[in-house]
Amino acid sequence: MLVEPEPGACRAAARLFGGFVVQADARALPFPDAAASAVWSLGVLCTLDGPQSQLAMLREMRRVARPGGRIGLLVYAATRPELDDPPEGDHFPTRGQLSALLAGADLRLLRQAEASDLPEASRQWRDRAAAVERELRRRYGGTPQLSEANEQSDRIGHLLRSGELTCELMVLSDRNRP
Numbered sequence: 001m002l003v004e005p006e007p008g009a010c011r012a013a014a015r016l017f018g019g020f021v022v023q024a025d026a027r028a029l030p031f032p033d034a035a036a037s038a039v040w041s042l043g044v045l046c047t048l049d050g051p052q053s054q055l056a057m058l059r060e061m062r063r064v065a066r067p068g069g070r071i072g073l074l075v076y077a078a079t080r081p082e083l084d085d086p087p088e089g090d091h092f093p094t095r096g097q098l099s100a101l102l103a104g105a106d107l108r109l110l111r112q113a114e115a116s117d118l119p120e121a122s123r124q125w126r127d128r129a130a131a132v133e134r135e136l137r138r139r140y141g142g143t144p145q146l147s148e149a150n151e152q153s154d155r156i157g158h159l160l161r162s163g164e165l166t167c168e169l170m171v172l173s174d175r176n177r178p
Contacts, residue, residue: 001020002020004023026048032064034069037066038070046090047091051101058105073172074115074167075093076156077166078093078165079164087152090152095166107175109170110172113169
């Protein structure tokens with residue numbers, strides 16, 4: 001099950017992935033306690049409006065995870081407090097701030113890797129990503145929204161290449177559960 005706050009993105013995700021999508025906020029997940037053996041978030045933490053919202057999301061992920069369950073997190077972390085030309089509206093925690101957020105959410109880090117250290121994506125995944133890009137250009141190629149999204153993506157790419165951001169992959173668990 002996928003959670004997405006935007007209605008249009010919900011419809012697109014359902015078509016793209018063929019699964020069930022729920023429109024909701026990551027800070028208030030519409031699931032009971034301990035409902036999932038695995039909970040994950042890809043690049044969402046930095047889109048929230050600061051540390052309190054980020055902490056609320058991490059606590060919700062922990063709440064929804066079953067005892068012994070795992071939480072996966074892909075997060076963009078700032079390597080310094082001030083970034084050159086960051087994307088508008090994003091709030092990238094530093095590694096120290098991220099550690100404090102995880103501690104505040106009672107999460108224990110089990111494994112961590114930088115995305116740049118991982119092998120290249122499979123051919124199948126690259127083909128799917130290219131198909132999504134083609135469809136976005138076909139549907140929204142001349143719109144200001146796609147232009148803005150591409151500009152934001154370019155800014156993140158620049159920050160990653162310059163070393164101002166890292167892309168961290170983490171496996172977490174509830175610190176208070178086995």
